[in-house]
Amino acid sequence: MTEIAVLGAGMAGFGAAHRLHTAGARATLYEKRAHYGGHTASYRFDGGFTFDEGPHVSFTQDERIQGLFAENVRHDYQTLTTRVNNYWKGYWIKHPAQCNLYGLPQDLVVKVLRDFIEAQYRENGDVRNYRDWLIASYGPTFAETFPMEYGLKYHTTTADNMTTDWLGPRLYRPALEEVLSGALSPKTPDVHYISHFRYPSRNGFVSYLEPFVTQTQIRLNHEVMGIDPKVQELRFRNGMRARYDYLISSLPLPELIPMIAGTPADVLDAAERLACTTAVIVSLGINRPDLIDAHWTYFYDRDIFFTRVSTPHLQSPHNVPPGTGSLQVECYYSQKYRPLDRTPEQCIEPVIRDLKHCGVLREDDRILFQHAMLIPYANVIFDLDRPAAVATVQGYLEDVGILTCGRYGEWGYLWTDEAFKSGERAAQSVLDGP
Ligand SMILES: Cc1cc2nc3c(=O)[nH]c(=O)nc-3n(C[C@H](O)[C@H](O)[C@H](O)COP(=O)(O)OP(=O)(O)OC[C@H]3O[C@@H](n4cnc5c(N)ncnc54)[C@H](O)[C@@H]3O)c2cc1C
Numbered sequence: 001m002t003e004i005a006v007l008g009a010g011m012a013g014f015g016a017a018h019r020l021h022t023a024g025a026r027a028t029l030y031e032k033r034a035h036y037g038g039h040t041a042s043y044r045f046d047g048g049f050t051f052d053e054g055p056h057v058s059f060t061q062d063e064r065i066q067g068l069f070a071e072n073v074r075h076d077y078q079t080l081t082t083r084v085n086n087y088w089k090g091y092w093i094k095h096p097a098q099c100n101l102y103g104l105p106q107d108l109v110v111k112v113l114r115d116f117i118e119a120q121y122r123e124n125g126d127v128r129n130y131r132d133w134l135i136a137s138y139g140p141t142f143a144e145t146f147p148m149e150y151g152l153k154y155h156t157t158t159a160d161n162m163t164t165d166w167l168g169p170r171l172y173r174p175a176l177e178e179v180l181s182g183a184l185s186p187k188t189p190d191v192h193y194i195s196h197f198r199y200p201s202r203n204g205f206v207s208y209l210e211p212f213v214t215q216t217q218i219r220l221n222h223e224v225m226g227i228d229p230k231v232q233e234l235r236f237r238n239g240m241r242a243r244y245d246y247l248i249s250s251l252p253l254p255e256l257i258p259m260i261a262g263t264p265a266d267v268l269d270a271a272e273r274l275a276c277t278t279a280v281i282v283s284l285g286i287n288r289p290d291l292i293d294a295h296w297t298y299f300y301d302r303d304i305f306f307t308r309v310s311t312p313h314l315q316s317p318h319n320v321p322p323g324t325g326s327l328q329v330e331c332y333y334s335q336k337y338r339p340l341d342r343t344p345e346q347c348i349e350p351v352i353r354d355l356k357h358c359g360v361l362r363e364d365d366r367i368l369f370q371h372a373m374l375i376p377y378a379n380v381i382f383d384l385d386r387p388a389a390v391a392t393v394q395g396y397l398e399d400v401g402i403l404t405c406g407r408y409g410e411w412g413y414l415w416t417d418e419a420f421k422s423g424e425r426a427a428q429s430v431l432d433g434p
Contacts, residue, residue: 003243005030005234006132007224008218008250009027010038011407011416012324014209015423016248017216023431027218028242030234032223034214037251039375039407040416043202047147047387048321049369051283055296055310055328056205057197060417068206073200073398078316080193085294087148087358089301090373095192097146098138098174099182108145111184116179121248129384130167130273137173147171150299153307155381156277156334166413169193195293199315208416224251228261229400246330249424250406252276252377253393260400270392272296273385274411275336279378280344282306282329282351287370289313289325292360306331306351324368344372377408388413403429 002025006016009031020027030253035041040054059082060066070077082094094100098116101109116139124136125160130151130193148159155162172191174182182188200207226235227247234242241327249256256346257263296310308330314318320326329351333340348370355361380386397404414422 001398003028003391004246004248004429005242005244006248006250006357007234007256008406009033009036009218009220010185010406011040011209011419012409012423012426013038013248013418014212016250016405016427017423018420019424019427020430021215023427025427027216027248029218030222030224030236030242031218031220032237034188034220036218037206037209039401040205040209042186042206044203045283045285045369045371046278047252047285047287047369049283049324049326050204050319051281051326051328051339051371052169052205053310053373054279054375055308055312055315055332056416057194057199057295057315058205058208058416059194059197060415062417062421066139067418069198070213072209072412073082073202073207076201076313077198078201079196079198080315081196082190082192083294084192084194084298085292085328086146086298086300087413091360091393092297094188095298097109098142099174099178099191100186100188101183102188106376108141111141112139112145113140115141117176120176127164130159130162130164130382132429133164133167134171137171146300149302152306153302154330154332155379156278156383157275159384161383162381163384163387165379165387168413180411197395200292201316202318204319205416224259225403226261227256229262229402246403247354247401248403248405248423250404250423250428252408253284253390253404253411255402256402257393257396257410260402264398267314267392267396270389271309272331273389275334275381275383276386276408277339277378277381278333278335279375280331281373282334282345282348283312283369283371283373283376284327284329284346284355285320285369286325286327286361287323287368289320289323290369291325291327298415299358305347305354309355309360311390319404326369327360329355332378336381336383340374344374348372355399363427380407380411380413387429 004027119139223237
């Protein structure tokens with residue numbers, strides 16, 4: 001019997017397992033935690049508050065994935081028109097800020113417009129990094145006031161230390177007319193790249209995965225500690241061992257590489273150079289629902305403790321008890337650039353303090369629930385070290401016959417649908433054979 005081992009029971013692991021199941025092949029999914037879902041796990045806490053592992057919504061444009069997820073929740077999902085805004089020095093600005101300058105200080109708007117117009121007509125030299133890209137796209141005033149400040153909080157490193165290959169549709173490049181209209185009027189069209197999203201009505205985002213669980217053998221509490229590619233064997237923390245004919249891993253590359261017996265020093269060095277943010281997610285249940293009228297808000301100011309705030313009760317009313325609201329707050333660190341200097345629980349107090357400072361929470365609000373969780377691997381940092389380090393690591397994995405998939409196996413900026421499809425592709429390589 002051919003043994004196909006899939007490491008990690010998140011979106012990518014389930015993508016691989018589902019593809020294999022559809023083709024009639026048998027796989028075993030090994031997961032270190034006591035539950036499945038990876039970053040798309042959801043937790044129902046005492047008091048009736050449901051939170052995901054960081055805010056998750058599905059905005060896939062892929063109709064096949066839309067259909068698959070819809071069937072998995074028996075078509076019981078919410079479809080919402082995305083509302084996103086920004087907070088900067090006391091101003092609430094519709095997203096994206098570059099098309100919604102109306103109401104900001106006049107001298108700032110004048111400088112942004114002057115720079116933006118100049119940027120339209122200037123010959124740009126080589127775009128060597130994200131900073132160059134921002135200045136070429138928006139001019140220096142906007143670039144330095146908004147995306148560079150946000151980027152420093154979110155990516156934990158400066159824009160001149162980042163590549164641009166992750167951008168895709170993430171930063172909107174408006175026409176001059178859109179910038180001018182948004183400076184003159186508060187009424188602007190919605191141009192966010194996520195116009196709509198879906199979210200399961202009940203039990204959180206992880207519901208999208210539930211029917212897949214019956215399709216595969218899942219071994220929970222199986223943390224892989226060692227991989228011997230010569231004898232094709234896995235070793236687990238719980239003392240178990242398992243052999244494999246094919247191995248698909250969605251584990252973070254910096255964790256996977258040191259587990260492999262005989263990895264050369266240059267590959268170990270490359271894996272160490274891969275940088276990722278670590279997130280502390282503070283989840284709060286509040287005694288009223290009218291907190292922020294947006295599904296998520298970006299916070300630019302350095303002196304505000306957090307980077308992004310979401311409102312799970314607006315994703316589905318079943319995420320909270322009736323008459324209450326909830327906030328999920330993201331704070332970013334990284335081992336390489338901004339090491340975490342406190343426990344996750346110690347983030348709760350400054351988060352609440354700054355939510356009050358911004359007017360999201362009122363002094364008389366009652367906090368019905370509070371919780372902090374650590375996500376050691378959140379967003380891959382596209383720093384200048386990444387391309388060469390990924391190439392070295394991927395080349396070695398090919399040599400030792402390990403297929404990788406998912407956000408942390410590809411070491412990219414993959415959303416849930418992309419992680420799932422990445423797992424499917426890895427499974428297809430197994431099905432196609434050597
Ligand atoms: C804060 C945040 C918000 C996000 N919001 C969205 C969103 O709104 N929409 C969207 O589409 N995407 C969102 N994403 C991206 C999304 O979470 C990922 O694309 C997707 O969940 C990645 O799935 P994965 O299977 O590749 O990785 P993971 O979910 O990390 O799965 C890897 C699995 O491997 C397991 N594992 C690790 N080490 C071992 C080991 N040694 N042995 C065994 N198992 C191990 C882990 O426990 C985990 O279950 C968000 C990400 C973050 C961080």
